[in-house]
Amino acid sequence: MGSREGHGAGAASPGTGKPRPPAMVSRLARELARRGIETVYCATGEEARDFLCRAIPPGTEVMTGSSATLAAIGFEEVLLSGGYDYYRPRIKALDDDRERIRLRRRSTTAEYFVGGVNAISLTGEILNVDGSGGRVAGYAYGGGKVYLVAGVNKIAPTLSAAFRRLRNQAAAAECRALGRRTPCAADGVCRNYECYPPERQCGKVLIIEKESIPGRITLVLIGENLGY
Numbered sequence: 001m002g003s004r005e006g007h008g009a010g011a012a013s014p015g016t017g018k019p020r021p022p023a024m025v026s027r028l029a030r031e032l033a034r035r036g037i038e039t040v041y042c043a044t045g046e047e048a049r050d051f052l053c054r055a056i057p058p059g060t061e062v063m064t065g066s067s068a069t070l071a072a073i074g075f076e077e078v079l080l081s082g083g084y085d086y087y088r089p090r091i092k093a094l095d096d097d098r099e100r101i102r103l104r105r106r107s108t109t110a111e112y113f114v115g116g117v118n119a120i121s122l123t124g125e126i127l128n129v130d131g132s133g134g135r136v137a138g139y140a141y142g143g144g145k146v147y148l149v150a151g152v153n154k155i156a157p158t159l160s161a162a163f164r165r166l167r168n169q170a171a172a173a174e175c176r177a178l179g180r181r182t183p184c185a186a187d188g189v190c191r192n193y194e195c196y197p198p199e200r201q202c203g204k205v206l207i208i209e210k211e212s213i214p215g216r217i218t219l220v221l222i223g224e225n226l227g228y
């Protein structure tokens with residue numbers, strides 16, 4: 001089970017027997033709490049998967065933002081096992097393009113929205129970039145309860161460092177995975193003004209700076225390097 005950090009985080013719960021989260025994690029949890037975002041720290045991907053299984057009731061409506069981290073911790077597999085009303089297989093099963101787009105749009109307002117993160121600044125901003133924008137739409141407002149899942153490798157010291165990570169590391173890796181011929185895929189350096197559709201992957205960038213609805217966003221931070 002993940003040791004819940006939550007508001008005012010800074011140490012593992014006494015008597016849980018869990019290892020104390022790294023100081024950097026406690027500092028980040030405090031910054032996020034000031035911005036209305038809860039943090040749950042899990043030492044391993046397995047703990048994070050088990051936490052999500054307990055947090056999201058079986059049978060409920062779930063959508064995910066595509067995420068190498070969710071696949072790596074085995075949560076994508078859990079969702080596909082059939083115990084949830086999971087949008088992705090329903091979308092995939094549709095042949096009609098317009099119907100598929102309609103269901104994709106509806107999925108951005110799923111009761112539970114779970115996904116990865118491209119970068120997090122130690123000052124508490126959470127950054128994501130999408131090609132189409134479905135994921136960031138769910139994160140920003142659509143999803144009822146949002147769980148953002150990230151390894152500690154996603155943490156950057158400042159907002160500008162987090163933005164560089166988003167472009168030169170996360171988007172570059174995504175472009176390579178998708179076979180896009182973008183400047184970043186070639187040498188790991190974003191040249192934004194030389195990058196255009198249809199090859200360009202970056203479409204919409206979201207910086208979460210605060211959450212107004214109490215308890216809506218939880219960052220599930222994992223003490224491992226996961227995703228890209």
Ligand code: SF4
Nearest residue numbers: 171184190195201202
């Ligand atoms: S704007 Fe283009 S070059 Fe820059 S990170 Fe995005 S896809 Fe890569």
